[in-house]
Amino acid sequence: KNFLGGVKMSRERWSSRSIFILAAIGSAVGLGNTWRFPGQAYQNGGGAFLIPYFIALVTAGIPLLIMEIAIGKKFQAGAPTAFRKLGKKKGFEWLGWWPLATSFAIVAYYCIVMSWTFNYLWHSLTLAWTKSSSADFFYGDVLRLSDSPGNLGGLNMPLVIGLVLTWIFIWFSIRNGVKSMGKIVKWTVPLPIILLIILVIRALTLPGAIDGINYYLTPQWDRLKDINVWAAAYGQIFFSLSVLFGIMVAYASFLPKDSDVPTNSMIIAFADCLLSFVAGFAVFGTLGFLQQTSGTAIADMSITGPGLAFVTYPEAIAQLPGGLWIQVVFAFLFFLMLLTLGIDSAFSIVEGIVTGLVDKFGWDKKKTVAGMCFVGFAAGLIFATNAGLYWLDIVDNWVNNFNLILIGVFECVVVGWIYSAKKLRNEFNEDSNMKFGPWWDFMIKYVTPLSLLGLNILFLIDSFK
Numbered sequence: 001k002n003f004l005g006g007v008k009m010s011r012e013r014w015s016s017r018s019i020f021i022l023a024a025i026g027s028a029v030g031l032g033n034t035w036r037f038p039g040q041a042y043q044n045g046g047g048a049f050l051i052p053y054f055i056a057l058v059t060a061g062i063p064l065l066i067m068e069i070a071i072g073k074k075f076q077a078g079a080p081t082a083f084r085k086l087g088k089k090k091g092f093e094w095l096g097w098w099p100l101a102t103s104f105a106i107v108a109y110y111c112i113v114m115s116w117t118f119n120y121l122w123h124s125l126t127l128a129w130t131k132s133s134s135a136d137f138f139y140g141d142v143l144r145l146s147d148s149p150g151n152l153g154g155l156n157m158p159l160v161i162g163l164v165l166t167w168i169f170i171w172f173s174i175r176n177g178v179k180s181m182g183k184i185v186k187w188t189v190p191l192p193i194i195l196l197i198i199l200v201i202r203a204l205t206l207p208g209a210i211d212g213i214n215y216y217l218t219p220q221w222d223r224l225k226d227i228n229v230w231a232a233a234y235g236q237i238f239f240s241l242s243v244l245f246g247i248m249v250a251y252a253s254f255l256p257k258d259s260d261v262p263t264n265s266m267i268i269a270f271a272d273c274l275l276s277f278v279a280g281f282a283v284f285g286t287l288g289f290l291q292q293t294s295g296t297a298i299a300d301m302s303i304t305g306p307g308l309a310f311v312t313y314p315e316a317i318a319q320l321p322g323g324l325w326i327q328v329v330f331a332f333l334f335f336l337m338l339l340t341l342g343i344d345s346a347f348s349i350v351e352g353i354v355t356g357l358v359d360k361f362g363w364d365k366k367k368t369v370a371g372m373c374f375v376g377f378a379a380g381l382i383f384a385t386n387a388g389l390y391w392l393d394i395v396d397n398w399v400n401n402f403n404l405i406l407i408g409v410f411e412c413v414v415v416g417w418i419y420s421a422k423k424l425r426n427e428f429n430e431d432s433n434m435k436f437g438p439w440w441d442f443m444i445k446y447v448t449p450l451s452l453l454g455l456n457i458l459f460l461i462d463s464f465k
């Protein structure tokens, strides 16, 4: 019986192991791989970024992913309940709510990026952004995004409509919990991967592509001295793997108790990083082409924030050889890819929050889903104003870098020291073909938290310099 005296239902379950893996990959692979990762690589030293990125993956991404999936499976509950059960004096529930609060901030802006995508998809039918320039389209005529803080007035209707569509899509995908999610991810995982492969082939066969690839893979070593590059790499890994948001805990809580945690986690991490790396070829190949047609060197394109996928890439599409039809097709495919990539990440965030609330308060899941969709939509409206881009940048920078890293430190301390990393490892090793050695405990207890802590201190010092 639950605390209201009703009969406790048995927990929802993924219909199979592969559906869980697909759903987790769906959450991990999203705008972060195709929009955020190449942008971060561009801003943080091209090929040099790949080094901190890989180090962040091994020292923090993979150990934490395994930890969160192991916790979710073990306690069969969303993050707040799982962390409450994990501490001896049950005092760590806050460590479950913190990631969920972070998720909420993220989903509000993630959905506005989905809304931009809806708008671009619609306008790709006429290549509307070629009428002036793609920058005018984005910042001026149509989406009217500006990055000045004062301009909160005026909701932009196209953005609001895109936001409504996004939230309806999210609600539809998770309205019946794990069951409906399972059906959606069968489409939203393979389809964008196929589209990405088409875009990579197109990009690599464009004139000038090789210069872009050289830019992508040639390290600017001096950038490694910059602490922001390292903070960005860790932030990107967490964002990309969807760890430290309580999502993987929630998803794993629907796994049977004898599931294989390490193998599943490694598949998810590998798929996610591979797709980011591959997406880099599509983006940088295209930048190389743009360099040739526009005469502006890649390094001087000064692409910041959202500019890459929403300004520079559309501009390149408008110059593809083969005429208008080809350009329309590639524009449509690109934005369809972004949309289908992003949707299962967006709904995973909502599902993570809903699972946390339902497990803690015993609320009705359907009503909680509907309520969350409404609240998330309302919160996202701030990003649909003229100052949307300004707020997005602030939230993205602080929430993803400083805040996430701090959550990581606390999770490591609580799980590694208070619960015991060794105990958790023995538990997940029992059901796995892939046995992890004591190096994992060493990571969770020392390497991950200390590197994250050091990083945050340096990041703070740098921010206030």
Ligand code: PFF
Pocket (backbone or CB within 6 Å): 027, 028, 029, 030, 031, 032, 033, 103, 106, 239, 240, 241, 242, 243, 245, 247, 345, 346, 348, 349
């Ligand atoms: N991992 C997703 C991406 O790379 O696009 C984004 C994301 C999903 C971030 C879920 C956070 C999250 F909780």
